[in-house]
Amino acid sequence: MTGTPGSDGHIAVVGASLAGLRAAEQLRAAGHTGPITVFGAEPYAPYNRPPLSKEVLAGPGDHDAERLHAQVAFRMRSSVADVTFRLGAAVAAADLARGRLTLADGREAGFDGLVAATGLRPRRLPLPGPQAGRHALRTLDDCLALRAALGPGTRVVVAGAGFVGCEVAATALRLGCQVTVVEPAAEPMLAVLGPELGRAVRRHHEAAGVRFVTGRLTAAVHGRDRVRAVELDDGTTLEADVLIEAVGSVPNTEWLAGNGLDLSDGVLCDNALRAGERLVAAGDVARFPNPLFDDRPRRVEHWSIPGDTAKRAAATLTALLAGRAPDPAPFAPVPSFWSDQLDLRLQSFGSPALAEEARLEEGDPARLGEGVLATYHREGRHVGTVAVNLPPARQRELRAAFTRPLLTLTRNP
Amino acid sequence: MKVIVDMAKCQDHGQCAIAAPEVFEMNEEGRLVYDGEPGEERRLEVEEAADVCPVQAILIKD
Ligand SMILES: Cc1cc2nc3c(=O)[nH]c(=O)nc-3n(C[C@H](O)[C@H](O)[C@H](O)COP(=O)(O)OP(=O)(O)OC[C@H]3O[C@@H](n4cnc5c(N)ncnc54)[C@H](O)[C@@H]3O)c2cc1C
Ligand code: SF4
Numbered sequence: 324m325t326g327t328p329g330s331d332g333h334i335a336v337v338g339a340s341l342a343g344l345r346a347a348e349q350l351r352a353a354g355h356t357g358p359i360t361v362f363g364a365e366p367y368a369p370y371n372r373p374p375l376s377k378e379v380l381a382g383p384g385d386h387d388a389e390r391l392h393a394q395v396a397f398r399m400r401s402s403v404a405d406v407t408f409r410l411g412a413a414v415a416a417a418d419l420a421r422g423r424l425t426l427a428d429g430r431e432a433g434f435d436g437l438v439a440a441t442g443l444r445p446r447r448l449p450l451p452g453p454q455a456g457r458h459a460l461r462t463l464d465d466c467l468a469l470r471a472a473l474g475p476g477t478r479v480v481v482a483g484a485g486f487v488g489c490e491v492a493a494t495a496l497r498l499g500c501q502v503t504v505v506e507p508a509a510e511p512m513l514a515v516l517g518p519e520l521g522r523a524v525r526r527h528h529e530a531a532g533v534r535f536v537t538g539r540l541t542a543a544v545h546g547r548d549r550v551r552a553v554e555l556d557d558g559t560t561l562e563a564d565v566l567i568e569a570v571g572s573v574p575n576t577e578w579l580a581g582n583g584l585d586l587s588d589g590v591l592c593d594n595a596l597r598a599g600e601r602l603v604a605a606g607d608v609a610r611f612p613n614p615l616f617d618d619r620p621r622r623v624e625h626w627s628i629p630g631d632t633a634k635r636a637a638a639t640l641t642a643l644l645a646g647r648a649p650d651p652a653p654f655a656p657v658p659s660f661w662s663d664q665l666d667l668r669l670q671s672f673g674s675p676a677l678a679e680e681a682r683l684e685e686g687d688p689a690r691l692g693e694g695v696l697a698t699y700h701r702e703g704r705h706v707g708t709v710a711v712n713l714p715p716a717r718q719r720e721l722r723a724a725f726t727r728p729l730l731t732l733t734r735n736p
Numbered sequence: 737m738k739v740i741v742d743m744a745k746c747q748d749h750g751q752c753a754i755a756a757p758e759v760f761e762m763n764e765e766g767r768l769v770y771d772g773e774p775g776e777e778r779r780l781e782v783e784e785a786a787d788v789c790p791v792q793a794i795l796i797k798d
Binding site for chain 1: 748749750751753754762763764766783786787788790791792794795798
C-alpha cells in the first residue's frame with residue numbers, strides 16, 4: 324500500500340477488543356507479514372461495547388451469552404484470517420527486554436513486537452458491605468448480570484452521572500425501574516457539557532422520570548446479604564435493590580509493570596503511539612499528545628479512538644520492526660463520540676472537556692429534542708462542539724471545524 | 737463488490753458517509769442512501785466505512 328517494505332517477526336497484541344482487532348487488521352494493512360497473536364482475557368471474540376448500556380441492556384430477556392455476542396461481534400477484515408486469537412488468555416506479565424509474555428495460567432509466549440490494547444476496567448466504590456446487587460458495566464458478562472437484575476419496579480441507584488451512568492439510567496427507566504442517579508458534581512456530565520447543557524440534559528431526564536441527587540457522594544451500602552439501601556454523605560438513605568457503580572475507569576496496565584514505563588495513567592506514548600523500543604499502545608489505554616489541542620498526553624475514552632490509534636500504532640510498529648524510522652507526520656485524530664439517552668442523541672467533536680467557556684450556538688436548551696448546538700472554547704480557541712439531536716448530515720461540517728487547524732499545521736511544519 | 741447495510745440495525749450515525757462519501761450519503765431527511773455495487777477501486781474506503789460504523793451495520797460481500 325505504501326510501497327515501503329513491511330516487517331516480519333512475531334507481533335503479540337494484548338487485548339482482544341476494538342483496539343486489538345483494529346491493530347491486527349492495520350498491521351496487515353501496513354505490510355507486516357509475520358505471525359500475529361491476539362491475547363484476550365475475555366472468552367469472547369472482539370465485540371462492540373456501546374450497545375451494552377443501550378439496546379442490549381434494554382433488549383427483551385434473552386440471557387444466552389452466545390446469541391447476544393453474535394449480535395454485537397465485530398465484523399473482521401478478511402486480512403486477519405491468519406491471525407491467531409487466544410481468547411480467555413489473560414496476560415499476567417511482559418518482559419520487554421527478553422520479548423516474553425507470561426500468561427495468567429503460567430504459560431509463556433515470545434514476541435518481537437508488542438501492542439498494548441488492554442483498555443479499561445470500571446473503578447469500583449471503595450465501600451464495604453454486601454456485594455450482591457452491586458454492578459458495574461464494561462463487559463458482555465457484566466451486561467448479562469445487570470440485565471437479569473433489572474425489571475419493572477426494581478429500585479436502582481446509579482452512582483455517577485457520566486455518560487455511561489446517564490445511559491444506564493435511561494435504559495433502566497425504560498425497563499420500568501425506579502431510578503435515582505447520585506452525582507458529586509452539580510450537574511450530570513458537567514466536565515464535558517458544561518453547566519447550561521448539563522442542566523438541560525438533567526431536566527430532560529427528570530421530565531422522563533429519572534431522579535437526580537447532585538452535589539452528593541455515596542457514603543455507605545447497607546443490607547445483610549444483598550444491597551438494601553445506599554447512604555449518601557449527608558446521611559440521606561435511598562432504598563435500593565441494585566447499585567450500579569458508574570464512577571469512571573482504571574487502565575489495565577499492571578501486566579506491563581517492571582519495564583520502566585510510565586504507567587501512571589494508561590501507557591504513556593509519543594505522538595506516533597510508541598511507548599518503548601518495540602512497544603506501541605492503542606485504544607482507551609493509550610496516553611498520547613494530540614497536536615490538535617496541545618502537547619499534553621491524554622487518554623481518550625471514545626469509540627473513535629481505538630480505530631485511529633490502532634492504525635497509527637500499527638504503522639509505527641511495522642516501521643520499527645523493519646528498522647525504519649516511524650512516519651514523522653503529526654498524528655492528530657479528531658476525537659468524537661456519541662451517547663444515546665432517552666430520545667436524545669448527544670454527539671461530541673473535539674475536546675469540550677478542555678474548555679473554560681461554553682457558547683450556545685443553536686436551539687433552546689429547554690427543548691433539547693428539537694436540536695441544540697454548543698461550542699466550547701479555551702483561550703479564545705474553539706476546542707470542542709456538542710450537538711444534541713442534530714441531523715447526521717451536519718456531522719461532516721461539525722467535524723471539519725477541527726480538521727482545519729491541523730491542515731495548516733502539516734503544511735508549515 | 738456488493739455492499740449491504742442492515743437497515744434494521746443502522747441508526748443513521750453517518751460515519752460511513754464521512755469515510756466513503758462516494759458510496760454512502762445522508763439524504764435530506766437524515767436517512768442513509770448508498771450504492772450497493774461500488775467499483776472495486778473503492779474497496780479501501782468501503783472497508784473503512786464498515787469499520788467505523790458504530791452499530792456494525794455494513795456488510796461487504798466479495
Ligand atoms: C457500556 C459502555 C458504553 C459505551 N458507549 C459508548 C458510546 O456510546 N460512544 C462512545 O464513543 N464510546 C462508548 N464507549 C467506549 C468504547 O466502548 C471504548 O472506547 C472502547 O471499547 C475502547 O476499546 P479498547 O479496545 O481500547 O478497550 P476495551 O474495549 O476496554 O478492551 C480491552 C480488552 O482487553 C482485555 N484485557 C485487559 N487486560 C488484559 C490482559 N492482561 N491480558 C489480555 N487481555 C486483557 C479486556 O478483557 C478487554 O476485552 C462505551 C463503553 C462502555 C463500557
Ligand atoms: S455508519 Fe452505520 S449506522 Fe451510521 S449511517 Fe452508516 S451504516 Fe448507518
